[in-house]
Amino acid sequence: MCRISEFLPVLLIAGSALLLAGCTSYYNPLDDYEQLEPATILAAPDAAPGSYPAESVARGxxxxxxxxxxxxxxxxxxxxxxxxGHELAGSSVGIAYSNPMATSRPGVLYASNLTPDPATGIGDRSLEDLVxxxxxxxxxxxxxTxxxxxxxxxxxxxxxxxxAIAMYLKSLPAVRHEVPANVRPGQRATAPFVYFGVYQSRQR
Ligand code: HEC
Structure with a gap:
């Protein structure tokens, strides 16, 4: 009769060899990242009275x-x-858009400053541009995009x-805040970023 205890040393040796092989060849890019709570939904800030109809701005x-x-x-x-004071004034933390399993240097977009600052925000965008x-x-x-x-x-x-959204954004108090430049896949990001997404295992 075959008893497991007779095979135990063999199993242990085989097991540690597998473990060693695993340690040298398996790289999980997500090991470099920590899991965060999902983003908060923020209330939109007050707009200043301006040239657009108040009902549209409130609707926006x-x-x-x-x-x-x-x-x-x-x-x-x-x-x-x-x-x-920085509500809707852009994010210095970017969002990655390529597969984190495929590359450790994903493309990254930094959400724009949506306040009407002419240099760093939407000051020079028309309502049509925003729509x-x-x-x-x-x-x-x-x-x-x-x-x-x-x-x-x-x-x-x-x-x-x-x-209405465009009119509201154009009525916000301008905040001067430059977000980092977007990063193409393969380039090194110089500012922090997060991953969003749903990832399915290919192993069935
Ligand atoms: C999941 C994240 C996310 C959400 C939610 C989001 N945006 Fe954006 N938005 C971005 C990113 C990232 C960019 C920058 C895109 C780029 O640079 O290619 C952007 C760009 C824009 C721009 C272009 C600004 C410019 O300078 O031309 C406008 C306008 C805009 N968003 C409005 C909105 C509005 C209005 C909402 C809500 C109705 C919204 N966004 C929701 C991520 C987001």
Missing amino acids: RYLVSLLGCGSCHTDGALVGAPVP RMIRLGIDQHGGE IPVMPWPAYANILEADAQ
């Missing part, structure tokens, strides 16, 4: 709170705590609602 504020724009577009919202970005992900140069900014989810928003 309501939609920006509801759609959670601030949870990407605010310093400290992705990691840590939202920085007071196209929100509904179609088309930037001011006519290029399509990588859908880290979830414009496909906003594509069916009513024109009047997209306009």
Whole structure:
């Protein structure tokens, strides 16, 4: 009869060889990262009275709170705590958009400053520019944005609602805050970033 105790030393040796092989060949890029709590949904800040109809600006504020724009577009919202006075003024922490299992140097986008600061924010964008970005992900140069900014989810928003969001953003107090430049896959990111996403194992 075959008893397990007779095979125990063999099993142990085979087991440690496997473990050794594992240690030398297996690299999990996620080991370099820590897991964070999901982003907070932030209330949209007050707008200053300006040239746009007050009802539209109020509607825009309501939609920006509801759609959670601030949870990407605010310093400290992705990691840590939202920085007071920097609501919607862009994020110094980026969001990676390529597969973390495939590369340790993913492409990274930094959510823009959405306050009307002329140098670092949306000061020079027209209402039409902003509406196209929100509904179609088309930037001011006519290029399509990588859908880290979830414009496909906003594509069916009513024109009047997209306009209201744009009017609200243009009515925010301007905050001067430059976000880091976007990073292409393979380049080294010089500012921190997080990963969003759902990853399915290929092993069935
Ligand atoms: C999941 C994160 C995320 C959410 C949520 C999000 N955005 Fe963005 N947004 C981004 C990123 C990242 C960029 C930068 C894209 C780029 O540089 O290619 C961006 C860019 C933009 C721009 C372009 C700004 C410019 O300088 O041209 C506008 C406008 C904008 N977002 C508005 C919004 C609005 C309005 C909402 C809510 C309805 C929103 N975003 C929600 C991540 C997000």
